[in-house]
Amino acid sequence: xxxxxxxxxxxxxxxxxxxxxxxxxxxxDGVTPENRAAFQAALRTAxxxxxxxxxxxxxxxxxxxxLEIASTISVGYDAxxxxxLLKRGIMLTHTPDIxxxxxxxxxxxxxxxxxxxxxxxxxxxxxxxWKQSVEEEAFGLDVHHxxxxxxxxxxxxxxxxxxxxxxxxxxxxxxxxxxxPAVEAEFGAVSMPVAExxxxxxxxCPLLPYRPENDKLFGKAEFARMxxxxxxxxxxxxxxxxxxxxxxxxxxxxxxxxxxDVFEVEPLAxxxxxxxxxxxxxxxxxxxxxxxxxxxxxxxxxDDLIAGLQGAKPPHLVDPAMWQGARA
Ligand code: DGY
Numbered sequence: 411x412x413x414x415x416x417x418x419x420x421x422x423x424x425x426x427x428x429x430x431x432x433x434x435x436x437x438x439d440g441v442t443p444e445n446r447a448a449f450q451a452a453l454r455t456a457x458x459x460x461x462x463x464x465x466x467x468x469x470x471x472x473x474x475x476x477l478e479i480a481s482t483i484s485v486g487y488d489a490x491x492x493x494x495l496l497k498r499g500i501m502l503t504h505t506p507d508i509x510x511x512x513x514x515x516x517x518x519x520x521x522x523x524x525x526x527x528x529x530x531x532x533x534x535x536x537x538x539x540w541k542q543s544v545e546e547e548a549f550g551l552d553v554h555h556x557x558x559x560x561x562x563x564x565x566x567x568x569x570x571x572x573x574x575x576x577x578x579x580x581x582x583x584x585x586x587x588x589x590x591p592a593v594e595a596e597f598g599a600v601s602m603p604v605a606e607x608x609x610x611x612x613x614x615c616p617l618l619p620y621r622p623e624n625d626k627l628f629g630k631a632e633f634a635r636m637x638x639x640x641x642x643x644x645x646x647x648x649x650x651x652x653x654x655x656x657x658x659x660x661x662x663x664x665x666x667x668x669x670x671d672v673f674e675v676e677p678l679a680x681x682x683x684x685x686x687x688x689x690x691x692x693x694x695x696x697x698x699x700x701x702x703x704x705x706x707x708x709x710x711x712x713d714d715l716i717a718g719l720q721g722a723k724p725p726h727l728v729d730p731a732m733w734q735g736a737r738a
Contacts, residue, residue, distance in 0.1 A: 418461030514569035520669025559611025620647035633659035
């Protein structure tokens with residue numbers, strides 16, 4: 411009998427066909443209130459699941475007694491309760507590296523769009539307000555040669571540092587739990603304590619995974635340490651920021667602007683005050699959302715799922731040492 415797989419995100423038909431060569435496959439186009447019962451029913455007999463952007467807690471997975479592997483089409487795996495998976499011996503795989511450059515490109519896009527007020531001034535033309543050469547009310551800020559503060563110096567932060575330093579001559583400062591000699595040598599990055607970084611940076615950009623210890627790492631006190639001209643850029647996880655404190659800081663001029671790809675709750679509610687703010691540029695969690703990168707991510711996640719269900723060690727297991735321990 412073929413093993414069963416549940417797909418809970420739209421994936422290209424060719425890749426569904428590949429899964430169907432090996433498994434009995436049930437597909438869902440996301441999980442919604444309308445299809446949740448059917449999704450849960452399919453999960454009950456599934457050996458593997460693949461998708462993204464759905465939060466799984468113990469309650470959702472308790473009934474999935476056959477589940478051997480979850481393959482998330484994302485680098486971040488905060489949608490999963492790791493200790494629970496560990497206890498159940500369920501493997502978890504993710505898609506590192508392949509999206510690094512796309513996310514770094516988006517960070518630069520947010521830096522440029524907020525600094526040069528691209529969205530706001532696009533709206534200005536569309537509203538028929540462009541009658542003469544613009545004056546200082548429409549001026550932006552330079553990006554080149556200014557200071558970029560990166561919190562966390564993993565793969566994506568290093569890719570942002572590369573673009574900012576080599577492309578824009580920016581000064582890179584960073585805070586991480588360890589020094590990263592390669593970025594210091596290649597991009598002249600300077601390590602410093604976060605309080606100092608917040609005071610010096612023209613752009614403050616956390617690039618951290620979400621973990622409970624990173625919850626609301628940026629709040630009122632952190633925004634108060636930034637320059638009034640500083641711009642906050644977040645393409646990591648919304649929950650590393652106290653969104654209410656960010657909104658207050660943007661409203662009262664504590665900081666100048668924000669470029670946001672991620673939010674405390676996604677999708678962002680239509681009632682969020684962020685929606686009415688001209689000094690905010692927002693995109694709907696699109697860090698990895700390019701045709702090339704998403705195709706590559708899905709393919710990687712499918713390969714991992716097939717490997718795991720066929721008894722091989724998937725190449726992109728989350729923390730293999732931890733899983734080996736779980737299975738010993
Ligand atoms: C991920 O893959 O975790 C990122 O959030 C994509 O943007």
